[in-house]
Amino acid sequence: MKPVPVIAIFDVGKTNKKLFLFDEHYRIVFERTARFLETTDEDGEPCENLESLRLSIFDSLREVFRMPEFEIRAINFSTYGASLVYVDNQGTPIAPLYSYLKPYPEYLKQQFYATYGGESKVAEQTASPILGSLNSGMQLYRLKYEQPDVFKKLKYALHLPQYLSSLISGIASSEITSIGCHTGLWDFGRSAYHKWVKEEGLLDKMAPLVPSTEVHSACFPGNNYAVGAGLHDSSAALIPYLANFTEPFVLLSTGTWCISMNPFNDSVLTEEELNQDCLCYLQYGGKPVKASRVFSGYEHEQQEKRIIAHFKEEKSRYKDLELDEEVIAKLRKSKPAKPEFSSRNLADFDTGAEAYHQLMLDLVEKQLQSTNLVLAGTPVKRIFVDGGFSKNAIFMHLLASAYPEIEVFAASMAQATAVGTALAIHHAWNTKPLPTDLIELKYYSNARFV
CATH class of the missing domain: 3.30.420.40 (ATPase, nucleotide binding domain)
Known part of the structure; x- marks a missing residue:
């Protein structure tokens, strides 16, 4: 054989x-x-x-x-x-x-x-x-x-x-x-x-x-x-998206840190942006990528534990929780935005699910502030979300509703960093054309909030 x-x-x-x-x-x-x-x-x-x-x-x-x-x-x-x-x-x-x-x-x-x-x-x-x-x-x-x-x-x-x-x-x-x-x-x-x-x-x-x-x-x-x-891993993970999509996009890579990467923004960083944890790095083609980050994955993990302990719930209670629009509407009327969910009193919520919806509202608000730093002044029409939050229906729906002029997708692919590292030297080993079906996308409409 x-x-x-x-x-x-x-x-x-x-x-x-x-x-x-x-x-x-x-x-x-x-x-x-x-x-x-x-x-x-x-x-x-x-x-x-x-x-x-x-x-x-x-x-x-x-x-x-x-x-x-x-x-x-x-x-x-x-x-x-x-x-x-x-x-x-x-x-x-x-x-x-x-x-x-x-x-x-x-x-x-x-x-x-x-x-x-x-x-x-x-x-x-x-x-x-x-x-x-x-x-x-x-x-x-x-x-x-x-x-x-x-x-x-x-x-x-x-x-x-x-x-x-x-x-x-x-x-x-x-x-x-x-x-x-x-x-x-x-x-x-x-x-x-x-x-x-x-x-x-x-x-x-x-x-x-x-x-x-x-x-x-x-x-x-x-x-x-x-x-x-060899390549730096964050840069490598961006390569499959650059190989498959030519229209301007932002990749929101979510894990412990949620990093917004805009390979179509090469504007010079201001002192204000640097103070808000913005940075630039060079992608594999040598062009700058403007990026911003927020510690949301870690915060989600800690606050989810706090909610579960307070309401005495199962550890997996919120793993696949669907968005409840009535709860969201109620919270938006009664609970003003706060910079940190950790400062909220859980006794103010009727149920754990209500508290969890508030956590996601707060995290998405912080995410908007971070992502907007790299979006400003660019013709981006799509946001791809990969990693842990791409599987969180509440996060994805809230993000889509916040960007009515931009298409928001949950993106999934196996081992993006490793695939990107291979794609970087495709010419040196692979006789086939670059694949165009590496990334699976799920579109999130904002219509339900209009």
């Missing part, structure tokens, strides 16, 4: 590390999930076990290369962002993979922003809110000043996707979606590294910059396959 041509995608999250094999129709034909115990850095802070991750990738590749039913034509990587691997001349890590949650020293922060014009100026130029270690460029700045002996040995600071790619290709590179995502490294106005990178002597510590579509030859044993340069 002739082996099936496939691409192997490593999708590395903070918790789960996944391997997928996709056929030429982008159907999953093999998958595996692994988890590793974290280790600690020299300060006792938790961090990724880089060696376990490296060995797991090698072991997984050896396994799939031994499968006669598959022909591996390409490999690519997507990982979480804001994480740098420091390597020497041999490509060997010389420091831990520090966590982006590690507290950032206040004295270094003050030193940096005093030198380069202040927080507001740098944030505006780099389209990055001030986020401490989540601005990965600040991690490299910290290494220079806190660990000069390690810094002397440093050949390149590689973002995690590009480090994993280098393990298989032997080629160190920097890639635009990793460099351009709240790193503080990229000057969006100049489309180049920010001047501080050069002035700190860090420019030669950044590997050559390549496009997201770049492929290299492999040095890892196996057949003749291509190796992608």
Whole structure:
């Protein structure tokens, strides 16, 4: 039997590390999930076990290369962002993979922003809110000043996707979606590294910059396959939508954070937008994407628990709750909008269902404020919602009613990040045209509220 041509995608999250094999129709034909115990850095802070991750990738590749039913034509990587691997001349890590949650020293922060014009100026130029270690460029700045002996040995600071790619290709590179995502490294106005990178002597510590579509030859044993340069996971998840839809849209990706992404908005961020948690990052085609975020998934989880406990209900009580228009009408008349549902007294509600409807009204109100930041002044006619809230009928109906001039869809597709990572190098392994049926849509009409 002739082996099936496939691409192997490593999708590395903070918790789960996944391997997928996709056929030429982008159907999953093999998958595996692994988890590793974290280790600690020299300060006792938790961090990724880089060696376990490296060995797991090698072991997984050896396994799939031994499968006669598959022909591996390409490999690519997507990982979480804001994480740098420091390597020497041999490509060997010389420091831990520090966590982006590690507290950032206040004295270094003050030193940096005093030198380069202040927080507001740098944030505006780099389209990055001030986020401490989540601005990965600040991690490299910290290494220079806190660990000069390690810094002397440093050949390149590689973002995690590009480090994993280098393990298989032997080629160190920097890639635009990793460099351009709240790193503080990229000057969006100049489309180049920010001047501080050069002035700190860090420019030669950044590997050559390549496009997201770049492929290299492999040095890892196996057949003749291509190796992608790797992508930042949020950027990768947007690729299937860009591949399938040409009319302007906003993607609302919902999870712990609800992130509104507008790839059709490249306006310069204002100080006010930055203060409201707006940022820009670079999509795989190199264009800016304006994004805003709100912590709604986490808030929903906490407040749903509070409602269930107060009204002594089953844990799954609100899993598939349908919208009750009479309850919504009553709440809109009697309960003024509040910025946080957590400040509401649950004794003011007659039932748990009524309280839950109020929670969704409050969350959608916050979502509108966030999404409107990236919608303003753009010709967007569609909003695609994926993730957890796309399955919440109350959220979807309320969102649709709030945007009568825009079509609102619940969108679903399996493993959007991994599929996007494969699509980025479609040209290097796939003989078939780009598929147009990757995303399943469900339209939500606002007519019931008119």
